[in-house]
Amino acid sequence: MDDLKKWVNENREDWEVYHTDYDPLWADIEKRIDRENKKTVKRMLITVMKVAATVVVLSLIGLYALFNNQGYDHSAGFALHEVSPEMAETEFYYSSMVNEKMERIKMSGVEISPDVFGELSSLDSAYQDLMKDLNDGAGSEEVVEAMVQNYRIKLFILEKILEELNNEEDENTEHNEVVL
Numbered sequence: 001m002d003d004l005k006k007w008v009n010e011n012r013e014d015w016e017v018y019h020t021d022y023d024p025l026w027a028d029i030e031k032r033i034d035r036e037n038k039k040t041v042k043r044m045l046i047t048v049m050k051v052a053a054t055v056v057v058l059s060l061i062g063l064y065a066l067f068n069n070q071g072y073d074h075s076a077g078f079a080l081h082e083v084s085p086e087m088a089e090t091e092f093y094y095s096s097m098v099n100e101k102m103e104r105i106k107m108s109g110v111e112i113s114p115d116v117f118g119e120l121s122s123l124d125s126a127y128q129d130l131m132k133d134l135n136d137g138a139g140s141e142e143v144v145e146a147m148v149q150n151y152r153i154k155l156f157i158l159e160k161i162l163e164e165l166n167n168e169e170d171e172n173t174e175h176n177e178v179v180l
Helices: 002-010 022-067 085-108 114-136 140-179
Strands: none
Touching (some): 022 085, 085 140
C-alpha cells in the first residue's frame, strides 16, 4: 500500500489533465456572496422601513383620536375603548367618522343653525352621563349599546347636514348652468 501511495503522489501531475487557477474562481464566488448579502440587507432594510412607517402611521392615528375626541372628559367615567378591544375599534370608527363629517361641515363655510349644534351638545352631555353610568357598572351592555347609539345619532345628524349642503350646491350649480 505504501508503494502505491508513493507512486500516486510522485505521478500525480501526470494525471491532472485540467489545471485550474483557483484564485479567480474564489474571487467570483466571493462576489456572488457579497451581492447576495447586499440583497438580503436591502430586503431587511425595506422590511424595517415598512414596519417603522406602519408604527408611525398607527401612532399618528392614535394621537389624532386622542386629541380630537370631542372634548370628552374621560376622567368622569369609562369610555368605550376601556371596555374591550372591540369597543375601542367601534369608538375609533364612530369618532373618526363624526370628526370627518364635522370637518367637512366646517370647511363648507356654511353657517349651521344653533339648534343643530345644541342637539349635538346634548348628545355630548348624554354621552358623558353614559360614561358615568358605565363607570358605575349599571347595566353595562345596555350602557355600551346606548353609547354606540349616541354615536349613530350624531353621525345621522351630520350626514343629514351634509346632504342638505350637497343639495344646495347642486341647486346652485343647476341655476348657474341655466343662467349661462
